[in-house]
Amino acid sequence: MTEEILINVTPQETRVAVIEHGVTQELHIERATARGLVGNIYVGRVIRVLPGMQSAFIDIGGERAAFLHVADIWGSRHNGELSTPIEKLLAEGQNLMIQVVKDPIGTKGARLSTQISIAGRFLVYLPQESHIGISQRIEDEEERQHLREKLLQQLPPDEKGGFIIRTMAENASDRGLVADIEYLRKLWHGIQERAQTAAALTLLYQDLNLSLRVLRDFVHEETTRILIDSHETSQGMQTFAQEFTPTVVERIAHYEGERPLFELFGVEDEIEKALARRVELKSGGYLILDQTEALTTIDVNTGGYVGGRSFDDTIFKTNLEAAQVIARQLRLRNLGGIIIIDFIDMDTEEHKNAVLNEFRKALARDRTRMTVNGFTQLGLVEMTRKRTRESLAHVLCEPCPVCEGRGELKTAQTVCYQILRELLREARQFNAREFRILASQQAIDLFLDEESQSLAMLSDFIGKPVSLQVESVYNQEQFDIILM
DSSP: EEEEEEEOSSEEEEEEEEETTTTTEEEEETTHHHSTTTOOEEEEEEEEEEETEEEEEHHHHOSSSSSEEGGSSSTTTEEEEOOSSSHHHHHTOOOOEEEEEEBBTTTTTEEEEHHHHHHOOSEEEEEETEEEEOOTTTOHHHHHHHHHHHHHHSOTOOOOOOEOOGGGGGGHHHHHHHHHHHHHHHHHHHHHHHHHHHHHTTTEEEEEEEEHHHIIIITTHHHHEEEOOOOHHHHHHEEEEEEOGGGGGGEEEEEESSHHHOOOOOOOOHHHHHTSSEEEOTOOOEEEEEEOOOOEEEEEOOOOOOOOSSSHHHHHHHHHHHHHHHHHHHHHHHHOOEEEEEEEOOOHHHHHHHHHHHHHHHHHHHHHHHEEEEOOOTTEEEEEEEESOOOOOHHHOOOOOOTTTTSSOOOOOHHHHHHHHHHHHHHHHHOOOOEEEOOOOHHHHHHHTTTTTHHHHHHHHSOOEEOOOOOOOTOOOOEEEOOO
């Protein structure tokens, strides 16, 4: 698998596209006005302690208070059990060092922890712990043991903190591990020094920006090149790479072409497609994706595909293709939380297992933690994908002000009948000389044509004239009734 990473930079935002075999697989967007908070370390102030929920609201200087559960307070557990209630650990007005572990999403504030972790290239430093952990993505037991021993050999005798070995460390040299250890210890020492004199709501440490996180978190041995369309960002990445990821330096290149980078590689088109509700399959089938507050649903349809030897064969082939496309769409759109997939019903267990295996195989390339529970009794596939940041649609879009997220509008006829009911209510309440209806062109046209008799009958019933006025700025559901 060959991989390229494209970075498009403007003063307002940085966009990153991960390309595998010429196809966009991931999109990451960071705006200067709304940088993610995950990884940031603050001096927070306790606003409110909630003993009933064993949690607290913490002010870190944002629009919404952040949330801290007792399970995320370092030292609250003993032998794996929660030993101290939150009301004995925290008090209102208290200052404490906390770290953001989950960005604010929707109406929910950021999620916090007092257990600090600082990510490096190969390691995650846990200054309050003493154990060595290993990424779950490294499954081979011999490799896990080898990496643990390799790290222990490089740790200085006075080391009191703990580490988690990241997946990237599989190919790390001894020198690289030592450099990472020194970098992380120096970083933590600086944070501690600032914390001693810092006031409440002070930001003690901010995670790297998106372009530098690409070098730390995204690049691996199969990444062939990193193209950046900004000379300044390219130089900054070169400098960072020379110090922390020297093996990547030669793969960093400044794109100087006249044609926009994302347009050249077809990424702009992929962004537009990733915002659509319907996704076409090459076979002629299609997917329908609906994202709600509670969960995301994906419906698979055969559409115009009739290429199989039998109907069962057509369904099976459509589901196999859909499994690949769904895995890609989850990464591309960054869909998280509960996901329900309605594959086309299959009669044989053999076909179900083959589709599920294909789906799991396609998901293996995803860096995000997830679980796939298989087919339910209703024939649906249930899965979860860790929600670490807003989905692509939530970053780039907002609810439609016309339908308010329903995805549907009242018909012009429904609006007309609503206007007639409101007109009758107004006439009974107010003794006006005349009533004027202000509405959209569609509603007014209906009153002048099909519903003209209804309007005339009501005007006669209330004994008052009714006039019509088109308001071009009104959407189909908007109207006003003016008393003259």
